[in-house]
Amino acid sequence: MPSFLNIRQIVDFAILPLMNVAVALLISGLVVLFVGQNPLEAVGYLVSGALGSGEGIGFTLYFATSFMFTGLAVAVASHAGLFTIGAEGQAYLGGLGIALVCLALDKFVPWYVTLVPAAAAGMLFGAAWAFIPAYLQARRGSHLVITTIMFNFIASSVMIYVLVNLIKEPGSMAPQTRLFDAGGLVPKLGEILPVNIGTAPLNVSLFIAIMAAIFVWVLIWKTKLGFEIRATGANPAAARNAGISYVKITIVCMLISGALAGLAGVNILMGDLGKLQLDFPAGIGLVGVAVALMGRGHPVGIAVASVLFGVLYQGGAEISFWMPNVTRELIMLIQGLVILFAGALSLMFRSSVYSLVDLFRFSKREA
Amino acid sequence: MQEFLTTIVLLLSSTLRLSVPLVLCGLAGLFSERSGVWDIGLEGKMLFAAFAAAAAAYQFDSAWIGLVFAILVAVLLSLVHGFASVTHQGNQIISGVAINFISSGLTVLLAVGWFALGGRTPQLQPAARFPTVVLPFAEEMRSVPVVGAIYADLISGYNILVYVAFAAVPVTWWVFHHTRFGLRLRAVGENPAAVDTAGISVDWLRYRALLCGAILCGIAGAYLSVAQSAGFVREMSAGKGYMALAALIFAKWRPVPVLFACLLFGFLEALSIRFQAFDFGLGPALSTQIVQSLPYVLTVVLLAGFMGRAIPPKAGGIPYTKER
Numbered sequence: 205m206p207s208f209l210n211i212r213q214i215v216d217f218a219i220l221p222l223m224n225v226a227v228a229l230l231i232s233g234l235v236v237l238f239v240g241q242n243p244l245e246a247v248g249y250l251v252s253g254a255l256g257s258g259e260g261i262g263f264t265l266y267f268a269t270s271f272m273f274t275g276l277a278v279a280v281a282s283h284a285g286l287f288t289i290g291a292e293g294q295a296y297l298g299g300l301g302i303a304l305v306c307l308a309l310d311k312f313v314p315w316y317v318t319l320v321p322a323a324a325a326g327m328l329f330g331a332a333w334a335f336i337p338a339y340l341q342a343r344r345g346s347h348l349v350i351t352t353i354m355f356n357f358i359a360s361s362v363m364i365y366v367l368v369n370l371i372k373e374p375g376s377m378a379p380q381t382r383l384f385d386a387g388g389l390v391p392k393l394g395e396i397l398p399v400n401i402g403t404a405p406l407n408v409s410l411f412i413a414i415m416a417a418i419f420v421w422v423l424i425w426k427t428k429l430g431f432e433i434r435a436t437g438a439n440p441a442a443a444r445n446a447g448i449s450y451v452k453i454t455i456v457c458m459l460i461s462g463a464l465a466g467l468a469g470v471n472i473l474m475g476d477l478g479k480l481q482l483d484f485p486a487g488i489g490l491v492g493v494a495v496a497l498m499g500r501g502h503p504v505g506i507a508v509a510s511v512l513f514g515v516l517y518q519g520g521a522e523i524s525f526w527m528p529n530v531t532r533e534l535i536m537l538i539q540g541l542v543i544l545f546a547g548a549l550s551l552m553f554r555s556s557v558y559s560l561v562d563l564f565r566f567s568k569r570e571a
Numbered sequence: 572m573q574e575f576l577t578t579i580v581l582l583l584s585s586t587l588r589l590s591v592p593l594v595l596c597g598l599a600g601l602f603s604e605r606s607g608v609w610d611i612g613l614e615g616k617m618l619f620a621a622f623a624a625a626a627a628a629y630q631f632d633s634a635w636i637g638l639v640f641a642i643l644v645a646v647l648l649s650l651v652h653g654f655a656s657v658t659h660q661g662n663q664i665i666s667g668v669a670i671n672f673i674s675s676g677l678t679v680l681l682a683v684g685w686f687a688l689g690g691r692t693p694q695l696q697p698a699a700r701f702p703t704v705v706l707p708f709a710e711e712m713r714s715v716p717v718v719g720a721i722y723a724d725l726i727s728g729y730n731i732l733v734y735v736a737f738a739a740v741p742v743t744w745w746v747f748h749h750t751r752f753g754l755r756l757r758a759v760g761e762n763p764a765a766v767d768t769a770g771i772s773v774d775w776l777r778y779r780a781l782l783c784g785a786i787l788c789g790i791a792g793a794y795l796s797v798a799q800s801a802g803f804v805r806e807m808s809a810g811k812g813y814m815a816l817a818a819l820i821f822a823k824w825r826p827v828p829v830l831f832a833c834l835l836f837g838f839l840e841a842l843s844i845r846f847q848a849f850d851f852g853l854g855p856a857l858s859t860q861i862v863q864s865l866p867y868v869l870t871v872v873l874l875a876g877f878m879g880r881a882i883p884p885k886a887g888g889i890p891y892t893k894e895r
Contacts, residue, residue: 239685353816355867362860494672530680531679534676540672549655549666
């Protein structure tokens, strides 16, 4: 019954995510009401702030670019049945690799020469930071969730040490590197395309993110490795019996995941900050978890979810600007609720919507 | 000699103070994880409990009412966790991550909405906090050499929640190993099907385990905001819930070792606070960062099986589906 299958797919990929967001927004609206503010006013600022101007859209897509990298990172691992929370630490370490290349080259070559080795270094550092948890999961059976959480904390300690003691700008009090020269900065889209995005830091990394999404789609659905990854995710025992190495798949998947997370630094460091500073990922790794869950691991879904979270981030800033009693933390709440409904409670709505769809189907047939 | 003793006593008493939230959260995690439900949400439950405690203690001018609200909030969050991961068989880790997000967001949102102090709650008056308990004869004993200082400064002189936390360890051990509930709880984390066959509800047992954990998390939160400090500050749990999780693994999911793991991690924290720049041959900065990340590194090493094997409860993380 192919037509019936399609209905269920529509439910899975469109209706359920929309319901999840709607419920999350509804509950958040109630909270806003609860602290004595007008939720409709907040929604107005959210939409107009994120989508009402070229600059707003630029900021929204800038945030979305970062979330795409970490969301894809989480998704690649999830196809092999691996749940990773490590994208945060991997992005952080990836930023170190990117910054080192930028600091070495930015005075001598133009940005498009720096970009390739910088991105490669970001991927390498991110992948390296993912390697130990991956190896421990594959070989010694240590729980990946726990080890990646621990590695996020260790990453933060490592980076404090590196920033404060090794690569801090001499004479500066703040734990950050010197500003990159022009050779370490990728152009903003407003500079190279006829678009008006004001001061928004949206930059060419957006195209890298789109390429990464296409890469993930090809990898997971069009290659032998991708088939092995999905087979391992669906049933590790059966995959092993079919001659697929669990160790290889786990490690390769996590290396790709770490490399994707490591790329996020290109967007943030070379596209916006122009330097490496303490805690620059600021939670994008965790947003990646929400994005991957909402996008159901598919690059298109991840792109849509990234833009949605971009809207929340940019619009959330706007809300807290106009409504001082509603803080930016509102987006943390919405994020948490999306994770709860799209991730942990996904089965709750699914069965009820399915039975609703079934009801339709049967009543149609009877008619 | 006297000075050395004072330093040691101060260091150890600071260790005890810093271990309290770890011990409470570690035991909370023990309850739920031994029943087969992973609990990444310890951090969020403690954070929200801390906010509830401070807000209620301020509103009612009573630390005890603060404690009650802290426990209530932690119970509510645990019920959300249970609803998602036990009743609806959702992914326990994702549910825990969601709880952490919701707590981080909601605490600040409510704090700003209600108190408008940039995410803090108002400073609590001494009456709205837990007072220091001075054990009998502490002052009289002070003149006795060595023992006096240890009794007066290391054993006496904390607020009541510190004693509650350390009393919770033997109580938990007793519940786990000498009650029917404890036996069933351990069984349901290893082989829920067997427990189900015996006619005991797996879900209800797991819910009860989560509730026990919630009470402990609530106390931990109240300790942070109403006993240790005088009010709530945003993100005041500062990763302690994750560190408790690490301690739980380090203790291989057993009650008494949880105490020692938490004391070890508390000691490391006390060390890094007391000797801001200390040095064991690698330069002060590197040494500080090593000490601060040591709990996490140790946990990873232990998980890797290089220091004995940490074997989690067998049914941990797997939602139980009753056979049809």
